[in-house]
Amino acid sequence: MEQVEIWARKTQIAKILSFFDGLPRFIHIPKPMLVGSNNESEIIMVGDTTVSRIRGELKNLDEPFNPHLREQRILGGIKRIKPERATSLIYQELKKGFPEICMLEDSGECGEKVIRAHSLQEAVFKHHSKKRHVYQFEPFTGKRDEDKNLWPELAGIHEVTTFLGFCEHHDSKVFSPIETRPFQNTLEQRFLFHYRAFAQMYYDKAHKFQIMERVHDHLAKKFGRLELDTMEKSIFLNRHDTQELKQTKIELENQLRNKDWSAIEGYAFVGEKMPDVLTTNYFAPLKNFHGKIFQDTKSLNPIKWISFTVTAVNDRAVFLLCGEKGCPVLKEFASSFREMPLQSLAIVTYVFCTFENFIMLPKWWDSLPRSVQLKFVNAFQGRFYRRELPSVPDWNLKEIS
Numbered sequence: 001m002e003q004v005e006i007w008a009r010k011t012q013i014a015k016i017l018s019f020f021d022g023l024p025r026f027i028h029i030p031k032p033m034l035v036g037s038n039n040e041s042e043i044i045m046v047g048d049t050t051v052s053r054i055r056g057e058l059k060n061l062d063e064p065f066n067p068h069l070r071e072q073r074i075l076g077g078i079k080r081i082k083p084e085r086a087t088s089l090i091y092q093e094l095k096k097g098f099p100e101i102c103m104l105e106d107s108g109e110c111g112e113k114v115i116r117a118h119s120l121q122e123a124v125f126k127h128h129s130k131k132r133h134v135y136q137f138e139p140f141t142g143k144r145d146e147d148k149n150l151w152p153e154l155a156g157i158h159e160v161t162t163f164l165g166f167c168e169h170h171d172s173k174v175f176s177p178i179e180t181r182p183f184q185n186t187l188e189q190r191f192l193f194h195y196r197a198f199a200q201m202y203y204d205k206a207h208k209f210q211i212m213e214r215v216h217d218h219l220a221k222k223f224g225r226l227e228l229d230t231m232e233k234s235i236f237l238n239r240h241d242t243q244e245l246k247q248t249k250i251e252l253e254n255q256l257r258n259k260d261w262s263a264i265e266g267y268a269f270v271g272e273k274m275p276d277v278l279t280t281n282y283f284a285p286l287k288n289f290h291g292k293i294f295q296d297t298k299s300l301n302p303i304k305w306i307s308f309t310v311t312a313v314n315d316r317a318v319f320l321l322c323g324e325k326g327c328p329v330l331k332e333f334a335s336s337f338r339e340m341p342l343q344s345l346a347i348v349t350y351v352f353c354t355f356e357n358f359i360m361l362p363k364w365w366d367s368l369p370r371s372v373q374l375k376f377v378n379a380f381q382g383r384f385y386r387r388e389l390p391s392v393p394d395w396n397l398k399e400i401s
């Protein structure tokens with residue numbers, strides 16, 4: 001454990017994570033152990049704790065480590081809500097189903113029926129499924145092994161990557177230029193990929209997250225503020241983000257209505273092979289591809305959001321990065337990607353360490369030995385970029401204009 005403190009002082013968080021990946025779920029830390037700093041305090045762990053608790057702290061640490069702090073936060077031994085209890089409440093709420101809403105209801109001509117809108121077209125990966133199933137992680141409902149590791153599970157291609165955020169009419173009308181026409185990297189197509197990524201994220205934050213708020217209200221009847229601290233923080237941050245994104249929603253819908261496609265710019269990379277991991281995300285990146293922090297996502301100041309899409313056209317990988325015109329974060333993110341020597345691995349690593357919503361093709365996942373799969377599973381649970389991951393097949397990406 002002394003080694004952990006040395007890594008902590010050098011901000012070698014990936015090494016600390018790899019060290020704890022190899023330990024059983026419940027651990028005992030005999031004497032206070034520094035793992036890093038977070039805002040104003042050093043973070044010290046001691047006593048009985050779990051590997052997932054430590055991972056939870058590690059993902060929020062300062063980079064670099066701040067050696068000039070006087071405050072300490074000592075964690076361990078605090079009575080906390082059994083995660084099983086919160087999970088079963090979440091499960092109950094999930095069974096009630098998600099809110100159904102058309103994001104474009106103010107744009108007129110709204111159809112009656114809200115459908116499962118695909119954030120990635122099913123046709124892209126249908127032929128690569130295993131009996132019409134692909135792999136994905138299910139953080140709330142997924143099964144865990146004896147060490148509480150969450151493994152990806154097969155899920156039906158009609159369900160994966162869907163959200164209840166558009167009516168049938170708007171979904172088919174608005175997205176037909178990317179659903180029915182080949183990808184030619186037009187301004188319109190990039191705008192629509194970007195807007196769809198935004199819509200899914202906005203739906204998650206503004207509507208789907210209500211489930212967490214209801215779970216919190218149930219738990220608040222029984223538990224004090226200290227135990228609900230983490231949950232209350234995430235509810236606060238979610239409300240903050242939603243508020244910030246409301247303005248973006250208005251802007252994007254105006255641009256959509258006026259066909260102002262050039263309001264969004266983007267970079268496209270096309271490969272020669274099918275990607276093994278597919279995703280679409282709208283997010284505020286903390287780090288570029290090198291793992292260098294390039295915007296402060298810990299403060300509540302406005303931050304830059306971009307979209308990150310890995311899809312395919314005719315079984316050839318398409319990687320798209322889009323953001324508002326002139327966005328400096330987008331520019332730096334794209335140039336850090338160009339500098340990556342192993343670009344397919346860089347994408348897969350970024351996806352596993354950062355995102356929750358993505359799918360994996362069975363042909364690739366099933367081909368990996370369990371020890372290699374475990375490395376990806378640990379990266380998913382660690383939520384820390386950048387870590388070393390085993391190699392992946394190269395999709396031979398080239399930038400196109």
Ligand SMILES: [Zn+2]
Nearest residue numbers: 102110167170
């Ligand atoms: Zn509609």
